[in-house]
Amino acid sequence: MTTTETFNLLQPYQIAEETFVIPWALEAPPVGHFPMNSMVIRGAEPVLVDTGAPAVRSQWLQAAWSVVDPLDVRWIFLTHDDRDHAGNLLAVLAECPNATLLTTWFSVGRMAEEWETPINRCRFMIDGDTVDVGDRTLVAKRPPLYDNPTTRALFDPKTHVLWAVDTFATNVPAPMPEIAALSADEFRDGQFFGGRLVSPWVSLLDGQKFRTVVDGFQRLDAEVIAGCHTPVLRRPQIAEAFDLLRRLPEIPAWPEFTQADLDRWMAIAEGSVPPEQPRPSARDGRPRVSRLFLADVRASLRPLTGCRAGWPVADSAGAMRRTRCRQDPADHATDSAPPLRTSTHLMPHSQARARKAVVGVSRRGRRHETAHRRPRGRKDVLTCG
Numbered sequence: 066m067t068t069t070e071t072f073n074l075l076q077p078y079q080i081a082e083e084t085f086v087i088p089w090a091l092e093a094p095p096v097g098h099f100p101m102n103s104m105v106i107r108g109a110e111p112v113l114v115d116t117g118a119p120a121v122r123s124q125w126l127q128a129a130w131s132v133v134d135p136l137d138v139r140w141i142f143l144t145h146d147d148r149d150h151a152g153n154l155l156a157v158l159a160e161c162p163n164a165t166l167l168t169t170w171f172s173v174g175r176m177a178e179e180w181e182t183p184i185n186r187c188r189f190m191i192d193g194d195t196v197d198v199g200d201r202t203l204v205a206k207r208p209p210l211y212d213n214p215t216t217r218a219l220f221d222p223k224t225h226v227l228w229a230v231d232t233f234a235t236n237v238p239a240p241m242p243e244i245a246a247l248s249a250d251e252f253r254d255g256q257f258f259g260g261r262l263v264s265p266w267v268s269l270l271d272g273q274k275f276r277t278v279v280d281g282f283q284r285l286d287a288e289v290i291a292g293c294h295t296p297v298l299r300r301p302q303i304a305e306a307f308d309l310l311r312r313l314p315e316i317p318a319w320p321e322f323t324q325a326d327l328d329r330w331m332a333i334a335e336g337s338v339p340p341e342q343p344r345p346s347a348r349d350g351r352p353r354v355s356r357l358f359l360a361d362v363r364a365s366l367r368p369l370t371g372c373r374a375g376w377p378v379a380d381s382a383g384a385m386r387r388t389r390c391r392q393d394p395a396d397h398a399t400d401s402a403p404p405l406r407t408s409t410h411l412m413p414h415s416q417a418r419a420r421k422a423v424v425g426v427s428r429r430g431r432r433h434e435t436a437h438r439r440p441r442g443r444k445d446v447l448t449c450g
């Protein structure tokens with residue numbers, strides 16, 4: 066079994082009989098990492114479930130073909146046409162000439178903005194449809210949360226594996242194969258954060274109607290849940306995840322990062338780069354800028370917090386806070402500055418709730434933020450260790 070110690074990105078690992086996750090993840094400072102997975106069912110008629118992100122196309126293809134010969138692939142189940150799911154679709158279709166694409170009319174249309182999907186290789190599979198793949202019959206099911214109207218999850222009754230697509234999305238402190246590696250607080254906060262991030266409309270829902278939908282999804286009776294943006298869930302986390310999912314409509318919407326947050330991150334990045342080096346904020350069109358920015362923000366966060374593993378996530382009241390650090394305290398000694406017990410630098414979320422942005426009008430008539438006010442006596446507290 067793949068453990069956190071033996072886990073590597075883009076190295077497929079088995080999660081059930083003949084079922085493999087191809088793991089990838091994006092760094093997402095300051096909230097940690099987001100999984101970006103896909104799946105392979107290597108049954109009598111092998112199925113690719115989603116096609117990975119274009120950013121790692123060659124590595125993703127190599128990983129997939131380490132599980133199954135592309136000439137043996139008979140089905141490509143495309144959950145929806147977002148780039149993290151459909152980004153390598155044309156390459157996969159080219160390398161899997163014997164595969165049929167299980168998709169939807171709307172997805173084909175949406176993808177036409179970028180490419181022409183060969184309609185003669187498509188089979189439409191909507192909510193509730195099934196497909197016989199030789200040794201099992203897979204079920205398409207619209208999941209409770211999604212960020213694209215074409216989304217369908219996929220359930221395998223033979224292994225009781227459910228591919229939940231974007232439902233159960235979570236941030237994680239570091240990529241990991243199984244969600245059981247998270248603490249109870251990290252697990253809860255990640256579910257609340259990821260759910261509202263992916264589906265900000267959830268706070269608009271009638272709670273009773275939503276719970277009915279969640280109940281129906283849970284009645285699939287999955288024993289293993291994999292998804293694009295979550296480590297693998299098993300019992301008892303599956304029941305807990307469904308319980309948390311039911312609560313989402315009651316929780317205030319996640320306050321997004323604002324321009325003030327970006328300004329602060331850019332200031333951190335500027336301050337961390339030696340004067341003789343290119344500026345992170347330079348608008349010279351070079352692709353290094355965003356990468357440099359992310360790397361510098363990430364590096365700069367460490368001395369501010371003194372902690373690599375802690376990261377801010379949502380609590381049940383909708384505010385963001387810093388989770389307890391899971392890192393060995395001895396490791397803190399290796400950071401470039403001593404850990405701070407309190408700070409206000411990295412709490413844009415609770416700041417967003419607490420502060421009032423004063424919007425003014427410049428002489429050119431543009432709206433702009435002129436100041437941020439924090440209620441008197443209020444202090445965000447970062448606790449690490």
Ligand SMILES: [Fe+2]
Pocket residue numbers: 145147211212213231
């Ligand atoms: Fe999506």
Ligand SMILES: [Fe+2]
Pocket residue numbers: 147149150230231293294
């Ligand atoms: Fe996604």
